[in-house]
Amino acid sequence: MxxxxxxxxxxxxxxxxxxxxxxxxxxxxxxxxxxxxxxxxxxxxxxxxxxxxxxxxxxxxxxxxxxxxxxxxxxxxxxxxxxxxxxxxxxxxRAHVPSLYSGASAIGANVFDGRGEKVGTVVDTMHDCESRTLSYVVISQGGVGGAGETLRAIAPDLLAFESDGIHCDLSAEQITAIAPIDEKAWPAVAPPALASNSHDLSFASSSKGFFHAQA
The missing domain is CATH 1.20.58 (Methane Monooxygenase Hydroxylase; Chain G, domain 1)
Structure with missing residues (x-):
């Protein structure tokens, strides 16, 4: 026994x-x-x-x-x-009622590119206290169990929150072109919202941790 x-x-x-x-x-x-x-x-x-x-x-x-x-x-x-x-x-x-999305559901949600292919998962969402809006979403790409992963900050204007996950207007190549963020020093301000047909989607982080679109 x-x-x-x-x-x-x-x-x-x-x-x-x-x-x-x-x-x-x-x-x-x-x-x-x-x-x-x-x-x-x-x-x-x-x-x-x-x-x-x-x-x-x-x-x-x-x-x-x-x-x-x-x-x-x-x-x-x-x-x-x-x-x-x-x-x-x-x-x-319901018609004429804004669609809702649970904030808790966003964490760990799959992120899909413009073609509907999975390109990462949501790590966290950062909010602007003054404007009371979503500032940016941090997604994780690659790695195993968090080891070797790459983090990128995505502007909310490029994202659509759906029942099956979060859909990004950008292609996988455009998302990869966004410079990774330091896992211990996330940006203090939101990355710029870019049009989905933008050709230059790379970012350079300044000494203050801000994002600037490269000319």
Whole structure:
């Protein structure tokens, strides 16, 4: 019995760790905590049957933490996500009503070029406090698990927020022509909005971290 419980606990812990670390969305993260809960119960059983009170007590505490994680992601966060999704759907179904897009949905959303091909994913969105508008969107391209990725700032005027992701007016080549930004020093101001048929889409960063279109 202890051996079986130990194998179940080990497998559950490893699977749950991958599910939560991958950050694949609310539901996957929530179910990761469900699997963590199974692992905690199994480890506690191992501790009790092998007379290891420290193992049992530790996983008894982790059981409570994991149950909170289940409520946090499959309960509270899932309700919020459902609410935002329904608001998006209702706004698109009504005429003369601006379409809505959840800010939380933007993070991690796929970015498509003008041909409909995936060119990256959204890392974050930066907002202008004074004008209360979206300043720019940072997208990630290339790399594996964040290692070796390239970050670029895209002006919101070039983006369309749709239900299947974010569509950019630029081609993949034009997006690649935009100079990467420093992952630790993002621009303090928005990059200029460029027409989709612009031929010069490269940017040079000044010493102040601003973007300027090259002549």
């Amino acid at each position: 202890p051996d079986v419980a130990a194998w179940i606990a080990s497998a559950a812990t490893m699977i749950a760790a991958m599910m939560t670390a991958a950050n694949l969305g609310t539901k996957i993260t929530g179910w990761g905590f469900v699997v963590f809960t199974v692992g905690s119960v199994a480890w506690a059983a191992v501790g009790l049957t092998t007379e290891q009170p420290s193992l049992a007590i530790t996983n008894g505490f982790l059981l409570l933490v994991n149950l909170f994680g289940v409520w946090r992601w499959l309960g509270r966060q899932a309700r919020h996500e459902t609410g935002s999704e329904l608001a998006e759907q209702r706004s698109r179904a």
